[in-house]
Structures are given as structure tokens and as C-alpha cells.
Amino acid sequence: MTVHQSISDEAKPAYNYAYLDEQTKRMIRRALLKAVAIPGYQVPFGSREMPLARGWGTGGIQVTAAIIGPDDTLKVIDQGADDTTNAVSIRRFFERTADARTTEATDEATIIQTRHRIPEAPLKAGQIMVYQVPQPEPLRKLEPHEAETRKMHAWAEYGLMQVKLYENIARFGEVTTTYDYPVMVNGRYVMAPSPIPKFDNPKMQMSPALQLFGAGREKRIYAVPPHTSVRSLDFEDHPFRIQSWEQPCALCGAADSYLDEVVIDDQGGRMFVCSDSHHCETRRAQGHRGTMLGDATASGLVEAKS
Amino acid sequence: MYVAVKGGEAAILATHDLVAEARRGDESVPELAVAQIREQMCLACGRVMNEGSLYDPDLAALALKQAQGDAIEAAFLMRAYRTTLPRFGSSEPLDTAKMAIRRRVSATYKDLPGGQILGPTYDYTHRLFDFTLMDPPPAPSPLAGEGWGEGSRDAANASLTKTASDSDLRDPSSAPSGHLLPQGEKDREPLDAFMPRVPDILGAEGLMEEEAPPVGDPRPFDLTREPVTFPAERDVRLQAMARGDEGFMLGLGYSVQRGFGNSHPFVGEVRVGEVAVAFVPEELGFAVDLGEITLTECQMVNQFAGSKEVPPQFTRGYGLSFGHSERKAMSMSLVDRALKAREFGEAATYPAQQDEFVLYHSDNVEAAGFVEHLKLPHYVDFQGELELIRRIRKEREQRLADQPDEALPEAAE
Numbered sequence: 117m118t119v120h121q122s123i124s125d126e127a128k129p130a131y132n133y134a135y136l137d138e139q140t141k142r143m144i145r146r147a148l149l150k151a152v153a154i155p156g157y158q159v160p161f162g163s164r165e166m167p168l169a170r171g172w173g174t175g176g177i178q179v180t181a182a183i184i185g186p187d188d189t190l191k192v193i194d195q196g197a198d199d200t201t202n203a204v205s206i207r208r209f210f211e212r213t214a215d216a217r218t219t220e221a222t223d224e225a226t227i228i229q230t231r232h233r234i235p236e237a238p239l240k241a242g243q244i245m246v247y248q249v250p251q252p253e254p255l256r257k258l259e260p261h262e263a264e265t266r267k268m269h270a271w272a273e274y275g276l277m278q279v280k281l282y283e284n285i286a287r288f289g290e291v292t293t294t295y296d297y298p299v300m301v302n303g304r305y306v307m308a309p310s311p312i313p314k315f316d317n318p319k320m321q322m323s324p325a326l327q328l329f330g331a332g333r334e335k336r337i338y339a340v341p342p343h344t345s346v347r348s349l350d351f352e353d354h355p356f357r358i359q360s361w362e363q364p365c366a367l368c369g370a371a372d373s374y375l376d377e378v379v380i381d382d383q384g385g386r387m388f389v390c391s392d393s394h395h396c397e398t399r400r401a402q403g404h405r406g407t408m409l410g411d412a413t414a415s416g417l418v419e420a421k422s
Numbered sequence: 423m424y425v426a427v428k429g430g431e432a433a434i435l436a437t438h439d440l441v442a443e444a445r446r447g448d449e450s451v452p453e454l455a456v457a458q459i460r461e462q463m464c465l466a467c468g469r470v471m472n473e474g475s476l477y478d479p480d481l482a483a484l485a486l487k488q489a490q491g492d493a494i495e496a497a498f499l500m501r502a503y504r505t506t507l508p509r510f511g512s513s514e515p516l517d518t519a520k521m522a523i524r525r526r527v528s529a530t531y532k533d534l535p536g537g538q539i540l541g542p543t544y545d546y547t548h549r550l551f552d553f554t555l556m557d558p559p560p561a562p563s564p565l566a567g568e569g570w571g572e573g574s575r576d577a578a579n580a581s582l583t584k585t586a587s588d589s590d591l592r593d594p595s596s597a598p599s600g601h602l603l604p605q606g607e608k609d610r611e612p613l614d615a616f617m618p619r620v621p622d623i624l625g626a627e628g629l630m631e632e633e634a635p636p637v638g639d640p641r642p643f644d645l646t647r648e649p650v651t652f653p654a655e656r657d658v659r660l661q662a663m664a665r666g667d668e669g670f671m672l673g674l675g676y677s678v679q680r681g682f683g684n685s686h687p688f689v690g691e692v693r694v695g696e697v698a699v700a701f702v703p704e705e706l707g708f709a710v711d712l713g714e715i716t717l718t719e720c721q722m723v724n725q726f727a728g729s730k731e732v733p734p735q736f737t738r739g740y741g742l743s744f745g746h747s748e749r750k751a752m753s754m755s756l757v758d759r760a761l762k763a764r765e766f767g768e769a770a771t772y773p774a775q776q777d778e779f780v781l782y783h784s785d786n787v788e789a790a791g792f793v794e795h796l797k798l799p800h801y802v803d804f805q806g807e808l809e810l811i812r813r814i815r816k817e818r819e820q821r822l823a824d825q826p827d828e829a830l831p832e833a834a835e
Contacts, residue, residue: 170791294806
């Protein structure tokens with residue numbers, strides 16, 4: 117009893133830099149090195165219990181904690197936006213525990229932790245993408261047993277996945293997977309790109325940035341080193357294609373970005389705006405104007421400063 | 423930037439204040455002390471210690487207070503704290519045969535060495551409200567409200583005339599190691615110091631499945647430090663179940679009994695009490711007692727027809743949990759036996775017999791995190807689905823308009 121009183125008296129127990137102890141970071145770095153050496157292979161690691169809930173980015177947080185240093189600049193996005201609540205929460209976590217310099221600018225970041233998007237601005241050499249992964253196993257929905265899926269990967273036996281894609285095409289005329297669309301990495305491993313929209317898949321191909329994937333609950337780490345081939349699975353007569361919209365972003369006029377649908381009234385009114393909030397702001401600052409920017413500013417949907 | 427998601431940081435900070443307010447409730451009601459929770463909600467503390475994988479009744483009480491009594495949230499707090507603790511070593515194996523018994527019952531023998539000790543149990547209470555517990559306590563008395571429903575009125579009345587003190591309850595002649603004994607037991611004879619475990623009695627006759635440590639007696643796997651691989655060995659399975667959700671384990675254990683498993687279990691023994699934890703510091707080279715912990719142990723005896731190599735014998739299911747938590751220990755022992763299907767060459771056709779199913783889904787902190795993460799924004803993925811479904815519907819309408827006679831040609835295939 118007295119033991120704990122003395123702990124609470126000290127108010128804040130001294131946590132290590134970036135929360136994890138150095139032994140744990142070393143263990144994660146070893147897993148990361150193995151993952152980089154075998155692109156697309158899922159490396160089991162001793163995922164720690166984190167002060168944030170499982171499924172809320174504990175894998176990504178552990179990877180970031182293992183690689184972040186005082187010279188890094190961290191960007192955290194969720195659904196492409198820097199200001200969604202969980203992105204704010206994770207950014208605060210690293211501001212508190214790693215004294216991290218943070219940014220919303222994609223080109224200023226050395227580490228970008230992301231949930232479900234890759235920024236629109238092209239990534240550069242030296243940048244590291246850290247993906248939060250809910251389900252690292254691309255075959256899990258086809259085969260629930262881990263013992264089986266590991267064998268399938270070992271033998272590169274991916275027929276089941278091809279059959280599933282084929283069945284989609286037979287039934288619906290196209291592959292109906294819209295996010296977490298399976299990719300073939302370096303011609304060897306089928307990999308889950310995390311639930312990014314398939315719109316983002318082509319950005320992974322030969323990317324100059326290092327891409328790290330952390331699945332905390334499932335205790336797996338995997339990676340795509342820079343300049344590695346990442347091919348979305350498809351068929352010769354049914355080539356992979358990405359989402360497209362009929363109109364450009366209503367705020368910045370971008371015609372080539374992933375759009376979110378914002379419901380603006382209960383009469384079926386919609387506006388489509390960039391999911392990458394920083395990309396959209398940058399374009400507006402450059403003078404690009406979408407058709408509804410005036411209305412949106414007037415109604416307080418966006419800040420007037422832009 | 424959209425209003426819907428703007429100001430995330432301020433909103434998050436505001437939720438912390440709101441939680442603190444909700445936790446405190448009506449300020450005219452006195453605030454709970456952690457010690458009150460530890461002493462008066464000790465079964466809840468036990469559950470939090472089990473699922474939080476940390477034996478610390480004070481922290482468990484604090485976790486329950488901080489989590490407003492939410493057992494899973496409290497377990498989460500325990501685990502997030504536990505993960506930061508340094509490991510300075512492993513204790514010596516606990517010897518539950520030397521447990522200071524509070525309760526010990528066997529369903530397989532009418533009487534056995536050491537006897538049957540009912541101890542504190544709800545088993546034979548009638549689940550009738552004891553409305554005297556709603557009254558403010560008449561005087562600070564450790565006897566009030568300890569009557570498990572039926573005797574409490576008397577106890578409460580008695581407490582008015584009797585000024586009880588701690589010394590009344592701590593009678594060293596009757597308690598094995600100065601432990602608080604339930605009412606009515608304190609005048610009894612001292613319990614036997616040694617109570618053999620029921621499977622050991624059966625084992626002496628060769629009727630019980632032998633349970634030897636694996637070759638070389640390696641240090642048990644630590645699933646909080648290493649990723650689990652499948653098929654999982656028994657040390658991993660028992661560890662996972664010990665921290666598994668009580669409700670989930672109960673449901674699985676129940677499914678085994680109802681036929682979704684292949685067990686015919688008897689409670690060989692359930693025992694509750696205190697066990698000393700010994701540790702050998704490297705610099706000393708001999709064991710020193712660190713203290714004692716309260717444990718519940720269940721040994722389930724199951725039938726087994728035998729195989730080509732092994733004559734018919736009984737097989738074990740084992741459950742061990744912190745605190746007084748019989749339901750958890752019993753459920754665990756049922757599932758432990760079910761998970762031995764592979765070792766005994768039985769077909770593993772039911773959920774409780776499949777280690778991947780049981781181990782991956784019994785962890786309530788992980789499960790709660792992943793289920794509740796669905797609250798996080800998913801609008802990027804949802805937009806992808808919207809785009810797809812709109813396009814497929816449009817294409818379908820077009821097709822129907824082009825060939826009005828052929829309704830849904832593909833659906834018929």
C-alpha cells in the first residue's frame with residue numbers, strides 16, 4: 117500500500133523516451149530489419165501492451181516509437197486528415213513521450229504515421245511511412261487459421277486469392293474490393309496494404325520512401341523497402357483500376373485526389389472534398405479554387421484564412 | 423478543414439474532463455476510497471487482476487475506481503501499467519498443496535484428507551436482496567453485512583451491542599497464517615496444514631493422466647513478450663486463458679459441457695487460499711519469501727477412453743486464477759481439457775477445442791479495442807464502397823434498360 121502511495125507521490129513515473137524501453141525498441145528494430153530484408157513477409161514480434169487501445173494504432177505507434185529520434189519530424193494522419201481525433205491523440209502521445217517535432221506538411225515530415233491513406237503529395241527518399249494495420253494477413257478472410265495461411269505464404273500458394281478475385285468479376289463484373297486491396301510485393305509475397313483505398317495502391321509501387329507496417333493486436337510487422345515493386349493483383353483482361361469521381365474537389369478543384377463525401381444538408385446535398393486535408397489547404401493557398409469554396413467559407417465549413 | 427473534425431484536440435481534452443465528472447457522480451455522495459474498493463469489492467478486484475495479468479489488489483482497486491467499475495477498462499489500465507514494469511526474475515514454482523486454505527471442496531470424494539472446507543461462498547445463499555445493506559452502517563463494525571444474505575440482520579443487530587475489534591477476527595489458533603476466516607468458522611479446529619490435491623490422490627493409483635514438465639523443464643513461454651505461434655503449447659494456452667475474459671471462458675466452458683466438446687468433467691477439487699511466493703535472488707542463491715498471493719485453483723477430472731498406447735484413465739483440466747474467482751478457474755479448467763484434444767488424438771471439431779479460436783479471441787482488452795475501433799472514422803474506406811455500389815447499380819440499371827426482357831441474367835447463373 118505504501119509502495120503505491122510513494123509512486124503516486126512522484127506524480128509522473130519517468131517513462132523512457134518514446135514510451136517503450138530500449139530493449140523493446142531493439143526487439144522491434146530487429147523485426148523491422150528482417151521485414152525490410154524480406155519485403156512483404158509478416159514478421160511476428162513481441163507486440164507490447166500500449167496505453168492506447170488495440171485496433172487504435174498500437175502497431176504503428178510501436179513502430180514509430182522504435183524509429184523516432186530527436187531529429188525527426190512527425191506527421192500523423194487518419195483518413196488523410198491531420199486533425200481527425202485519433203490522429204490528434206497519437207500526435208499528442210509522441211509530443212508528450214518523445215518530445216517530437218510535429219508537422220502537417222507532408223514534405224517536411226521524416227516519419228508519417230498513417231491510418232488508411234497515403235498522402236497525395238509524392239513521397240521522397242528518406243521519408244518513412246508507418247502504416248497502422250488492423251489485419252496484416254491478406255488471406256485471413258479466405259482462411260481463418262494462421263497455421264494454414266503461413267503455409268500458403270511459404271509455398272507462395274495464392275491461387276485462393278486469384279479465385280476470389282475471379283469470383284468477384286464473375287458476379288459483379290469487377291473486383292469489389294475497394295480498400296485493403298491485395299498487392300504482390302517484389303514478385304514474392306501477397307501483402308495487405310492496410311485499409312488504404314485502392315486509389316492509393318499505385319503510390320506504393322517503386323516508392324522512394326521506406327514503408328513500414330505495424331499490426332499491434334496481431335503482433336506482426338512487415339515492410340516494403342524503397343524502390344520495390346508493389347503490384348495490385350489483377351488479370352490481363354481485367355486490369356486493376358482505381359476509383360474516380362465525376363467532379364473535382366469542391367474546395368480546391370483538384371481532379372486527381374481521393375475525395376471524401378460531405379453531406380451538407382438533409383435534402384441529398386453533397387460536396388466532394390479532398391480527403392488529404394493538407395494537400396487541399398496547400399492547393400487553396402496556391403490560389404486554386406473549387407466551385408463551392410465560397411459557400412463553404414461563408415457557412416463556416418472551412419476557415420476563411422485560405 | 424471541416425468543422426466536423428476540427429478542434430479535435432480541444433474536444434479530446436474536454437472528454438477527459440467529462441469523464442472525471444461522470445466518474446465522481448453526485449458530489450453530495452461521499453467519494454469512494456481505493457481501500458474501500460479493495461476490501462469491499464475484492465471479487466471485482468480479483469477479476470481485474472486476472473484479466474490485467476498483474477497481482478496487485480491496490481492497483482486493481484484504483485483501476486476500478488478510475489474506470490468507473492468497468493472491469494475491462496480497469497484490466498486495460500493494469501496491463502498498460504504492467505507492460506512498463508521491469509522484470510527482475512521469475513519466482514519459484516508455487517506449491518498449491520501448501521496453500522493456506524480458505525475454501526476447498528471436492529465433488530469426486532465425500533471426504534478426503536484435509537476434509538471439505540466450505541469457506542466463504544455464495545453457493546448456498548438464497549439470492550434474496552439483503553435490504554439492510556442499503557441502510558447506512560450503524561457503527562464501524564467489521565461484522566455488519568457479512569452474513570451472506572440470511573444472517574446479516576442478526577449480525578447487524580449483534581454489532582449494535584458488541585464492539586467488535588480486529589482481534590476478534592484474527593484468531594491465530596484457528597487461522598492457518600493469521601487469515602481472516604469466515605464467520606462461524608473461527609471457533610473450529612485448526613485446518614490441516616497439508617491438503618493433498620485430488621489429482622495427486624488419483625495419480626498415486628495410476629488412474630490419472632501423468633503430467634510431467636516438458637523435457638528439460640524450460641522456462642514457460644511469456645505471451646506478453648513473444649508472439650504466439652500455432653499450434654500453441656499448453657504453457658501458452660494456460661497463460662492466455664488465465665488472462666482471458668471471464669465471460670468468454672465461461673461461455674466456452676459451458677459449450678464444452680453442453681456437447682460442443684467432448685468432456686465429461688467432475689470437479690476433482692476447487693481450492694482457494696493463500697500461497698507463498700518464493701524467489702531466489704542471484705546474489706543469495708537461496709529462496710526467500712516475497713509474500714503471499716490469493717489464488718483459486720481448479721482441478722477438473724475428465725474421462726478418457728484411452729488409446730493404443732495409453733490404458734483408459736482420467737485426464738486433467740487445470741485452472742488457476744488470482745483472488746477468489748472460482749467461476750473463472752472452473753471455466754478455464756474445462757477449456758484446458760478441451761484444448762488437449764490434439765494431444766489425445768481427438769478430433770478438434772468444436773470452438774473450445776481449437777487453440778487459435780480460443781487464444782485469439784479470449785483476450786478482452788484486445789477484443790474490446792478492435793471492436794470499439796469501429797467508432798474511429800472510416801470514411802475513406804466507406805467512400806470507396808459508396809463509389810463502388812453506386813457504379814455497380816448504375817451499370818445494372820443501364821443493362822436492364824438495354825435488355826428489358828432479360829431480368830438479371832447473371833444472378834440466375
